[in-house]
Amino acid sequence: MRQIAIIGGGPAGMACAMQLKRYKLEPLIYEKDDTGGLLRNASIIENYPGFPFGISAEMLVKNFRNHLIKYEIDVRHQEVIKVELQGNNFLVETAEGQNIHPLLVIATGTKPKRIRELDTQEGVRDKVFYEVYPVRHLNDMIAGIVGAGDAAFDYAVNLSQNNRVYIFNRHSKYRCLPLLYDQVCNCNSITYLKNNVLSTLEKKDKGLSAKFFFHGEIMDYYLDYIIFATGREPQMDYLSEEIRNMLDTLIDKKKIFLIGDVKNDLYRQVSIAVGDGVKVAMEIYYQG
Ligand SMILES: Cc1cc2nc3c(=O)[nH]c(=O)nc-3n(C[C@H](O)[C@H](O)[C@H](O)COP(=O)(O)OP(=O)(O)OC[C@H]3O[C@@H](n4cnc5c(N)ncnc54)[C@H](O)[C@@H]3O)c2cc1C
Incomplete structure:
Protein backbone atom coordinates (compact mmCIF):
# COMPACT_ATOMS: atom_id res chain seq x y z
CA MET A 1 0.00 0.00 0.00
CA PRO A 112 -2.72 33.21 13.33
CA LYS A 113 -5.06 35.96 12.27
CA ARG A 114 -2.43 38.27 10.80
CA ILE A 115 -2.41 42.06 10.76
CA ARG A 116 -1.87 42.47 7.01
CA GLU A 117 -0.68 46.08 7.01
CA LEU A 118 2.12 45.27 9.48
CA ASP A 119 3.37 42.42 7.30
CA THR A 120 4.42 44.92 4.65
CA GLN A 121 5.50 47.88 6.81
CA GLU A 122 9.23 48.48 6.28
CA GLY A 123 11.31 48.42 9.49
CA VAL A 124 8.40 46.92 11.43
CA ARG A 125 7.51 43.61 9.83
CA ASP A 126 10.65 41.78 11.04
CA LYS A 127 9.78 42.74 14.64
CA VAL A 128 6.22 41.48 14.47
CA PHE A 129 5.55 37.87 15.49
CA TYR A 130 2.52 35.65 15.98
CA GLU A 131 4.17 32.91 18.03
CA VAL A 132 6.75 32.90 20.80
CA TYR A 133 8.89 30.10 19.36
CA PRO A 134 11.04 32.29 17.04
CA VAL A 135 12.03 34.73 19.85
CA ARG A 136 12.16 32.45 22.85
CA HIS A 137 15.96 32.15 22.71
CA LEU A 138 16.48 35.96 22.95
CA ASN A 139 17.43 37.47 26.33
CA ASP A 140 17.28 40.93 27.93
CA MET A 141 14.65 42.18 25.50
CA ILE A 142 11.58 44.30 26.02
CA ALA A 143 8.72 42.24 24.61
CA GLY A 144 5.17 43.41 23.93
CA ILE A 145 2.31 40.94 23.69
CA VAL A 146 -1.10 41.91 22.38
CA GLY A 147 -3.96 39.69 23.54
CA ALA A 148 -5.91 38.55 26.57
CA GLY A 149 -6.30 34.79 26.21
CA ASP A 150 -4.32 31.72 27.26
CA ALA A 151 -1.74 32.12 24.50
CA ALA A 152 -0.93 35.77 25.36
CA PHE A 153 -0.49 35.02 29.06
CA ASP A 154 1.42 31.80 28.45
CA TYR A 155 3.79 33.63 26.05
CA ALA A 156 4.39 36.26 28.72
CA VAL A 157 5.23 33.67 31.38
CA ASN A 158 7.49 31.91 28.91
CA LEU A 159 9.46 35.07 28.09
CA SER A 160 9.48 36.56 31.58
CA GLN A 161 12.44 34.54 32.83
CA ASN A 162 14.93 36.46 30.71
CA ASN A 163 13.08 39.52 29.45
CA ARG A 164 10.86 42.42 30.43
CA VAL A 165 7.31 41.81 29.17
CA TYR A 166 4.22 43.96 28.64
CA ILE A 167 0.81 42.45 27.95
CA PHE A 168 -1.61 44.82 26.22
CA ASN A 169 -5.30 43.94 26.49
CA ARG A 170 -7.71 46.17 24.56
CA HIS A 171 -10.52 45.26 26.95
CA SER A 172 -10.83 45.36 30.73
CA LYS A 173 -11.38 41.60 31.21
CA TYR A 174 -8.84 38.87 30.61
CA ARG A 175 -9.86 35.57 28.95
CA CYS A 176 -7.11 33.26 30.14
CA LEU A 177 -7.15 30.55 32.80
CA PRO A 178 -7.26 32.15 36.26
CA LEU A 179 -4.15 30.12 37.10
CA LEU A 180 -2.19 31.86 34.33
CA TYR A 181 -3.54 35.25 35.34
CA ASP A 182 -2.29 34.71 38.90
CA GLN A 183 1.11 33.66 37.58
CA VAL A 184 1.36 36.86 35.55
CA CYS A 185 0.28 39.05 38.47
CA ASN A 186 2.92 37.45 40.69
CA CYS A 187 5.73 37.96 38.20
CA ASN A 188 7.85 41.10 38.63
CA SER A 189 9.07 41.17 35.05
CA ILE A 190 5.56 41.24 33.52
CA THR A 191 3.37 44.31 33.38
CA TYR A 192 -0.26 43.61 32.48
CA LEU A 193 -2.03 46.63 30.94
CA LYS A 194 -5.76 46.62 30.27
CA ASN A 195 -7.85 49.03 28.17
CA ASN A 196 -4.88 49.63 25.87
CA VAL A 197 -5.80 49.78 22.17
CA LEU A 198 -2.96 49.70 19.64
CA SER A 199 -2.75 52.89 17.59
CA THR A 200 0.55 52.74 15.63
CA LEU A 201 3.79 50.80 15.38
CA GLU A 202 6.89 52.51 14.02
CA LYS A 203 10.55 51.66 13.79
CA LYS A 204 12.59 53.21 16.62
CA ASP A 205 16.33 52.57 17.17
CA LYS A 206 16.75 48.76 17.03
CA GLY A 207 13.12 48.13 17.97
CA LEU A 208 9.69 49.70 17.83
CA SER A 209 7.76 52.63 19.15
CA ALA A 210 4.35 51.19 20.01
CA LYS A 211 1.62 53.75 20.66
CA PHE A 212 -1.54 52.72 22.50
CA PHE A 213 -4.75 54.61 23.27
CA PHE A 214 -5.46 54.48 26.99
CA HIS A 215 -8.57 56.35 28.22
CA GLY A 216 -8.20 59.02 25.52
CA GLU A 217 -4.46 59.49 25.97
CA ILE A 218 -1.62 58.16 23.84
CA MET A 219 0.95 56.02 25.66
CA ASP A 220 4.25 55.35 23.91
CA TYR A 221 6.26 52.17 24.69
CA TYR A 222 9.64 51.14 23.41
CA LEU A 223 9.59 47.43 22.49
CA ASP A 224 12.27 45.24 20.93
CA TYR A 225 9.52 43.19 19.29
CA ILE A 226 5.81 42.58 19.53
CA ILE A 227 3.80 39.34 19.45
CA PHE A 228 0.15 39.29 18.43
CA ALA A 229 -1.82 36.55 20.19
CA THR A 230 -5.14 37.74 18.89
CA GLY A 231 -6.82 34.62 17.58
C1 LIG B 1 1.03 29.25 24.26
C2 LIG B 1 0.27 27.98 24.18
C3 LIG B 1 0.08 27.21 25.31
C4 LIG B 1 -0.62 26.01 25.25
N1 LIG B 1 -0.78 25.29 26.38
C5 LIG B 1 -1.44 24.12 26.35
C6 LIG B 1 -1.62 23.35 27.53
O1 LIG B 1 -1.17 23.73 28.61
N2 LIG B 1 -2.31 22.18 27.43
C7 LIG B 1 -2.81 21.71 26.25
O2 LIG B 1 -3.39 20.63 26.22
N3 LIG B 1 -2.67 22.44 25.11
C8 LIG B 1 -2.00 23.62 25.13
N4 LIG B 1 -1.86 24.35 23.97
C9 LIG B 1 -2.53 23.90 22.74
C10 LIG B 1 -1.74 22.82 21.96
O3 LIG B 1 -0.44 23.27 21.69
C11 LIG B 1 -2.48 22.49 20.68
O4 LIG B 1 -3.80 22.09 21.00
C12 LIG B 1 -1.81 21.35 19.90
O5 LIG B 1 -0.48 21.68 19.57
C13 LIG B 1 -2.61 21.05 18.63
O6 LIG B 1 -1.98 20.03 17.91
P1 LIG B 1 -2.25 19.84 16.34
O7 LIG B 1 -1.32 18.75 15.94
O8 LIG B 1 -3.69 19.69 16.08
O9 LIG B 1 -1.85 21.23 15.64
P2 LIG B 1 -0.49 22.04 15.69
O10 LIG B 1 0.22 21.81 16.95
O11 LIG B 1 -0.85 23.43 15.32
O12 LIG B 1 0.40 21.39 14.53
C14 LIG B 1 0.14 21.63 13.17
C15 LIG B 1 1.41 21.39 12.39
O13 LIG B 1 1.15 21.46 10.99
C16 LIG B 1 2.22 22.09 10.34
N5 LIG B 1 1.75 22.62 9.05
C17 LIG B 1 0.83 23.60 8.86
N6 LIG B 1 0.65 23.82 7.53
C18 LIG B 1 1.48 22.96 6.89
C19 LIG B 1 1.73 22.71 5.50
N7 LIG B 1 1.09 23.37 4.53
N8 LIG B 1 2.66 21.76 5.18
C20 LIG B 1 3.30 21.06 6.16
N9 LIG B 1 3.09 21.28 7.49
C21 LIG B 1 2.18 22.20 7.85
C22 LIG B 1 2.66 23.16 11.33
O14 LIG B 1 3.99 23.60 11.08
C23 LIG B 1 2.50 22.43 12.67
O15 LIG B 1 3.69 21.79 13.05
C24 LIG B 1 -1.14 25.55 24.01
C25 LIG B 1 -0.95 26.32 22.86
C26 LIG B 1 -0.25 27.52 22.94
C27 LIG B 1 -0.04 28.33 21.69
Whole structure:
Protein backbone atom coordinates (compact mmCIF):
# COMPACT_ATOMS: atom_id res chain seq x y z
CA MET A 1 0.00 0.00 0.00
CA ARG A 2 1.27 3.47 -0.78
CA GLN A 3 1.94 5.73 2.11
CA ILE A 4 -0.85 7.49 3.95
CA ALA A 5 -0.12 11.21 3.86
CA ILE A 6 -0.38 13.11 7.13
CA ILE A 7 -0.01 16.84 6.63
CA GLY A 8 1.27 18.42 9.84
CA GLY A 9 3.69 17.09 12.45
CA GLY A 10 2.09 18.52 15.58
CA PRO A 11 0.72 16.34 18.40
CA ALA A 12 -2.26 15.17 16.27
CA GLY A 13 -0.20 14.16 13.24
CA MET A 14 2.52 12.52 15.32
CA ALA A 15 0.04 10.48 17.39
CA CYS A 16 -1.78 9.35 14.24
CA ALA A 17 1.47 8.28 12.57
CA MET A 18 2.58 6.25 15.60
CA GLN A 19 -0.72 4.40 15.83
CA LEU A 20 -0.70 3.66 12.08
CA LYS A 21 2.78 2.19 12.44
CA ARG A 22 1.52 -0.08 15.20
CA TYR A 23 -0.84 -1.53 12.55
CA LYS A 24 2.09 -1.90 10.17
CA LEU A 25 0.68 0.78 7.91
CA GLU A 26 3.08 3.29 6.33
CA PRO A 27 2.39 6.93 7.17
CA LEU A 28 4.39 9.81 5.78
CA ILE A 29 4.34 13.09 7.68
CA TYR A 30 4.81 16.35 5.78
CA GLU A 31 5.96 19.04 8.22
CA LYS A 32 6.98 22.50 7.05
CA ASP A 33 8.94 23.26 10.21
CA ASP A 34 10.25 21.27 13.17
CA THR A 35 7.88 18.63 14.52
CA GLY A 36 5.96 19.60 17.66
CA GLY A 37 3.54 22.13 16.18
CA LEU A 38 2.01 24.78 18.37
CA LEU A 39 3.13 22.93 21.46
CA ARG A 40 6.61 24.39 20.84
CA ASN A 41 5.17 27.73 21.94
CA ALA A 42 3.87 26.60 25.30
CA SER A 43 5.76 26.83 28.59
CA ILE A 44 4.55 24.19 31.09
CA ILE A 45 1.86 21.64 30.27
CA GLU A 46 -0.06 20.88 33.42
CA ASN A 47 -3.10 19.06 32.02
CA TYR A 48 -1.59 16.26 29.94
CA PRO A 49 -2.47 13.01 31.71
CA GLY A 50 0.46 11.09 33.13
CA PHE A 51 2.45 14.08 34.36
CA PRO A 52 1.00 14.94 37.78
CA PHE A 53 3.60 17.67 38.35
CA GLY A 54 3.37 19.06 34.82
CA ILE A 55 5.96 18.76 32.08
CA SER A 56 7.76 21.49 30.18
CA ALA A 57 6.40 21.76 26.65
CA GLU A 58 9.98 21.48 25.40
CA MET A 59 10.37 18.10 27.13
CA LEU A 60 6.97 16.86 25.94
CA VAL A 61 7.91 17.75 22.36
CA LYS A 62 11.22 15.95 22.82
CA ASN A 63 9.38 12.86 24.05
CA PHE A 64 7.03 12.97 21.05
CA ARG A 65 10.03 13.24 18.72
CA ASN A 66 11.79 10.29 20.37
CA HIS A 67 8.60 8.33 19.95
CA LEU A 68 8.60 9.14 16.22
CA ILE A 69 12.19 7.92 15.98
CA LYS A 70 11.35 4.71 17.84
CA TYR A 71 8.63 3.93 15.30
CA GLU A 72 10.91 4.95 12.40
CA ILE A 73 8.33 7.29 11.01
CA ASP A 74 9.08 8.93 7.69
CA VAL A 75 8.99 12.71 8.25
CA ARG A 76 9.57 14.99 5.26
CA HIS A 77 10.41 18.51 6.31
CA GLN A 78 8.55 20.08 3.41
CA GLU A 79 5.67 22.51 3.20
CA VAL A 80 2.65 21.20 1.34
CA ILE A 81 1.83 23.88 -1.21
CA LYS A 82 -1.09 22.19 -2.91
CA VAL A 83 -3.26 19.08 -2.73
CA GLU A 84 -5.37 18.08 -5.72
CA LEU A 85 -7.59 15.13 -6.55
CA GLN A 86 -6.24 12.75 -9.14
CA GLY A 87 -8.82 10.07 -9.78
CA ASN A 88 -9.33 8.29 -6.50
CA ASN A 89 -6.02 9.56 -5.07
CA PHE A 90 -4.47 12.78 -3.80
CA LEU A 91 -1.63 14.56 -5.54
CA VAL A 92 0.41 16.28 -2.84
CA GLU A 93 2.77 18.99 -4.02
CA THR A 94 5.77 20.46 -2.20
CA ALA A 95 8.72 22.51 -3.48
CA GLU A 96 10.65 19.22 -3.88
CA GLY A 97 8.04 17.51 -6.09
CA GLN A 98 4.76 15.64 -6.15
CA ASN A 99 3.56 12.42 -4.52
CA ILE A 100 0.41 10.36 -4.87
CA HIS A 101 -1.38 9.13 -1.76
CA PRO A 102 -4.56 7.09 -1.39
CA LEU A 103 -5.62 8.71 1.90
CA LEU A 104 -5.08 12.12 3.41
CA VAL A 105 -4.95 13.02 7.09
CA ILE A 106 -5.12 16.76 7.66
CA ALA A 107 -3.38 17.79 10.89
CA THR A 108 -2.26 21.30 10.04
CA GLY A 109 -3.71 22.98 13.11
CA THR A 110 -4.38 26.69 13.03
CA LYS A 111 -2.78 29.82 11.62
CA PRO A 112 -2.72 33.21 13.33
CA LYS A 113 -5.06 35.96 12.27
CA ARG A 114 -2.43 38.27 10.80
CA ILE A 115 -2.41 42.06 10.76
CA ARG A 116 -1.87 42.47 7.01
CA GLU A 117 -0.68 46.08 7.01
CA LEU A 118 2.12 45.27 9.48
CA ASP A 119 3.37 42.42 7.30
CA THR A 120 4.42 44.92 4.65
CA GLN A 121 5.50 47.88 6.81
CA GLU A 122 9.23 48.48 6.28
CA GLY A 123 11.31 48.42 9.49
CA VAL A 124 8.40 46.92 11.43
CA ARG A 125 7.51 43.61 9.83
CA ASP A 126 10.65 41.78 11.04
CA LYS A 127 9.78 42.74 14.64
CA VAL A 128 6.22 41.48 14.47
CA PHE A 129 5.55 37.87 15.49
CA TYR A 130 2.52 35.65 15.98
CA GLU A 131 4.17 32.91 18.03
CA VAL A 132 6.75 32.90 20.80
CA TYR A 133 8.89 30.10 19.36
CA PRO A 134 11.04 32.29 17.04
CA VAL A 135 12.03 34.73 19.85
CA ARG A 136 12.16 32.45 22.85
CA HIS A 137 15.96 32.15 22.71
CA LEU A 138 16.48 35.96 22.95
CA ASN A 139 17.43 37.47 26.33
CA ASP A 140 17.28 40.93 27.93
CA MET A 141 14.65 42.18 25.50
CA ILE A 142 11.58 44.30 26.02
CA ALA A 143 8.72 42.24 24.61
CA GLY A 144 5.17 43.41 23.93
CA ILE A 145 2.31 40.94 23.69
CA VAL A 146 -1.10 41.91 22.38
CA GLY A 147 -3.96 39.69 23.54
CA ALA A 148 -5.91 38.55 26.57
CA GLY A 149 -6.30 34.79 26.21
CA ASP A 150 -4.32 31.72 27.26
CA ALA A 151 -1.74 32.12 24.50
CA ALA A 152 -0.93 35.77 25.36
CA PHE A 153 -0.49 35.02 29.06
CA ASP A 154 1.42 31.80 28.45
CA TYR A 155 3.79 33.63 26.05
CA ALA A 156 4.39 36.26 28.72
CA VAL A 157 5.23 33.67 31.38
CA ASN A 158 7.49 31.91 28.91
CA LEU A 159 9.46 35.07 28.09
CA SER A 160 9.48 36.56 31.58
CA GLN A 161 12.44 34.54 32.83
CA ASN A 162 14.93 36.46 30.71
CA ASN A 163 13.08 39.52 29.45
CA ARG A 164 10.86 42.42 30.43
CA VAL A 165 7.31 41.81 29.17
CA TYR A 166 4.22 43.96 28.64
CA ILE A 167 0.81 42.45 27.95
CA PHE A 168 -1.61 44.82 26.22
CA ASN A 169 -5.30 43.94 26.49
CA ARG A 170 -7.71 46.17 24.56
CA HIS A 171 -10.52 45.26 26.95
CA SER A 172 -10.83 45.36 30.73
CA LYS A 173 -11.38 41.60 31.21
CA TYR A 174 -8.84 38.87 30.61
CA ARG A 175 -9.86 35.57 28.95
CA CYS A 176 -7.11 33.26 30.14
CA LEU A 177 -7.15 30.55 32.80
CA PRO A 178 -7.26 32.15 36.26
CA LEU A 179 -4.15 30.12 37.10
CA LEU A 180 -2.19 31.86 34.33
CA TYR A 181 -3.54 35.25 35.34
CA ASP A 182 -2.29 34.71 38.90
CA GLN A 183 1.11 33.66 37.58
CA VAL A 184 1.36 36.86 35.55
CA CYS A 185 0.28 39.05 38.47
CA ASN A 186 2.92 37.45 40.69
CA CYS A 187 5.73 37.96 38.20
CA ASN A 188 7.85 41.10 38.63
CA SER A 189 9.07 41.17 35.05
CA ILE A 190 5.56 41.24 33.52
CA THR A 191 3.37 44.31 33.38
CA TYR A 192 -0.26 43.61 32.48
CA LEU A 193 -2.03 46.63 30.94
CA LYS A 194 -5.76 46.62 30.27
CA ASN A 195 -7.85 49.03 28.17
CA ASN A 196 -4.88 49.63 25.87
CA VAL A 197 -5.80 49.78 22.17
CA LEU A 198 -2.96 49.70 19.64
CA SER A 199 -2.75 52.89 17.59
CA THR A 200 0.55 52.74 15.63
CA LEU A 201 3.79 50.80 15.38
CA GLU A 202 6.89 52.51 14.02
CA LYS A 203 10.55 51.66 13.79
CA LYS A 204 12.59 53.21 16.62
CA ASP A 205 16.33 52.57 17.17
CA LYS A 206 16.75 48.76 17.03
CA GLY A 207 13.12 48.13 17.97
CA LEU A 208 9.69 49.70 17.83
CA SER A 209 7.76 52.63 19.15
CA ALA A 210 4.35 51.19 20.01
CA LYS A 211 1.62 53.75 20.66
CA PHE A 212 -1.54 52.72 22.50
CA PHE A 213 -4.75 54.61 23.27
CA PHE A 214 -5.46 54.48 26.99
CA HIS A 215 -8.57 56.35 28.22
CA GLY A 216 -8.20 59.02 25.52
CA GLU A 217 -4.46 59.49 25.97
CA ILE A 218 -1.62 58.16 23.84
CA MET A 219 0.95 56.02 25.66
CA ASP A 220 4.25 55.35 23.91
CA TYR A 221 6.26 52.17 24.69
CA TYR A 222 9.64 51.14 23.41
CA LEU A 223 9.59 47.43 22.49
CA ASP A 224 12.27 45.24 20.93
CA TYR A 225 9.52 43.19 19.29
CA ILE A 226 5.81 42.58 19.53
CA ILE A 227 3.80 39.34 19.45
CA PHE A 228 0.15 39.29 18.43
CA ALA A 229 -1.82 36.55 20.19
CA THR A 230 -5.14 37.74 18.89
CA GLY A 231 -6.82 34.62 17.58
CA ARG A 232 -6.21 31.72 15.26
CA GLU A 233 -8.16 30.01 12.46
CA PRO A 234 -7.98 26.56 10.80
CA GLN A 235 -5.12 26.10 8.33
CA MET A 236 -6.16 24.38 5.08
CA ASP A 237 -5.00 26.92 2.46
CA TYR A 238 -3.25 24.28 0.37
CA LEU A 239 -6.40 22.31 -0.56
CA SER A 240 -7.56 22.80 -4.16
CA GLU A 241 -10.93 24.39 -4.76
CA GLU A 242 -12.30 21.06 -5.95
CA ILE A 243 -11.32 19.37 -2.68
CA ARG A 244 -12.72 22.22 -0.60
CA ASN A 245 -16.04 21.95 -2.42
CA MET A 246 -16.14 18.19 -1.86
CA LEU A 247 -14.64 18.17 1.62
CA ASP A 248 -17.72 16.85 3.44
CA THR A 249 -18.20 14.08 0.86
CA LEU A 250 -14.52 13.09 1.01
CA ILE A 251 -14.73 12.97 4.81
CA ASP A 252 -17.90 10.84 4.63
CA LYS A 253 -16.19 8.49 2.18
CA LYS A 254 -13.22 8.25 4.58
CA LYS A 255 -10.74 9.51 1.99
CA ILE A 256 -9.87 12.60 4.05
CA PHE A 257 -9.61 12.75 7.84
CA LEU A 258 -9.35 15.92 9.91
CA ILE A 259 -7.63 15.70 13.29
CA GLY A 260 -6.59 18.09 16.04
CA ASP A 261 -6.86 21.87 16.23
CA VAL A 262 -7.73 22.19 12.54
CA LYS A 263 -11.23 20.93 13.35
CA ASN A 264 -11.56 21.47 17.09
CA ASP A 265 -12.66 25.09 17.24
CA LEU A 266 -12.36 26.21 20.88
CA TYR A 267 -11.27 22.77 22.07
CA ARG A 268 -7.61 23.16 21.26
CA GLN A 269 -5.72 20.87 23.63
CA VAL A 270 -2.87 18.42 23.20
CA SER A 271 -4.78 15.51 24.71
CA ILE A 272 -7.73 16.06 22.34
CA ALA A 273 -5.41 16.35 19.31
CA VAL A 274 -3.60 13.15 20.32
CA GLY A 275 -6.91 11.35 20.87
CA ASP A 276 -8.13 12.44 17.42
CA GLY A 277 -4.92 11.15 15.86
CA VAL A 278 -5.12 7.72 17.50
CA LYS A 279 -8.83 7.37 16.72
CA VAL A 280 -8.38 8.18 13.04
CA ALA A 281 -5.48 5.73 12.74
CA MET A 282 -7.79 3.03 14.14
CA GLU A 283 -10.57 4.01 11.72
CA ILE A 284 -8.14 3.75 8.80
CA TYR A 285 -6.99 0.33 9.96
CA TYR A 286 -10.47 -1.06 10.51
CA GLN A 287 -11.78 0.21 7.17
CA GLY A 288 -9.10 -2.00 5.55
C1 LIG B 1 1.03 29.25 24.26
C2 LIG B 1 0.27 27.98 24.18
C3 LIG B 1 0.08 27.21 25.31
C4 LIG B 1 -0.62 26.01 25.25
N1 LIG B 1 -0.78 25.29 26.38
C5 LIG B 1 -1.44 24.12 26.35
C6 LIG B 1 -1.62 23.35 27.53
O1 LIG B 1 -1.17 23.73 28.61
N2 LIG B 1 -2.31 22.18 27.43
C7 LIG B 1 -2.81 21.71 26.25
O2 LIG B 1 -3.39 20.63 26.22
N3 LIG B 1 -2.67 22.44 25.11
C8 LIG B 1 -2.00 23.62 25.13
N4 LIG B 1 -1.86 24.35 23.97
C9 LIG B 1 -2.53 23.90 22.74
C10 LIG B 1 -1.74 22.82 21.96
O3 LIG B 1 -0.44 23.27 21.69
C11 LIG B 1 -2.48 22.49 20.68
O4 LIG B 1 -3.80 22.09 21.00
C12 LIG B 1 -1.81 21.35 19.90
O5 LIG B 1 -0.48 21.68 19.57
C13 LIG B 1 -2.61 21.05 18.63
O6 LIG B 1 -1.98 20.03 17.91
P1 LIG B 1 -2.25 19.84 16.34
O7 LIG B 1 -1.32 18.75 15.94
O8 LIG B 1 -3.69 19.69 16.08
O9 LIG B 1 -1.85 21.23 15.64
P2 LIG B 1 -0.49 22.04 15.69
O10 LIG B 1 0.22 21.81 16.95
O11 LIG B 1 -0.85 23.43 15.32
O12 LIG B 1 0.40 21.39 14.53
C14 LIG B 1 0.14 21.63 13.17
C15 LIG B 1 1.41 21.39 12.39
O13 LIG B 1 1.15 21.46 10.99
C16 LIG B 1 2.22 22.09 10.34
N5 LIG B 1 1.75 22.62 9.05
C17 LIG B 1 0.83 23.60 8.86
N6 LIG B 1 0.65 23.82 7.53
C18 LIG B 1 1.48 22.96 6.89
C19 LIG B 1 1.73 22.71 5.50
N7 LIG B 1 1.09 23.37 4.53
N8 LIG B 1 2.66 21.76 5.18
C20 LIG B 1 3.30 21.06 6.16
N9 LIG B 1 3.09 21.28 7.49
C21 LIG B 1 2.18 22.20 7.85
C22 LIG B 1 2.66 23.16 11.33
O14 LIG B 1 3.99 23.60 11.08
C23 LIG B 1 2.50 22.43 12.67
O15 LIG B 1 3.69 21.79 13.05
C24 LIG B 1 -1.14 25.55 24.01
C25 LIG B 1 -0.95 26.32 22.86
C26 LIG B 1 -0.25 27.52 22.94
C27 LIG B 1 -0.04 28.33 21.69
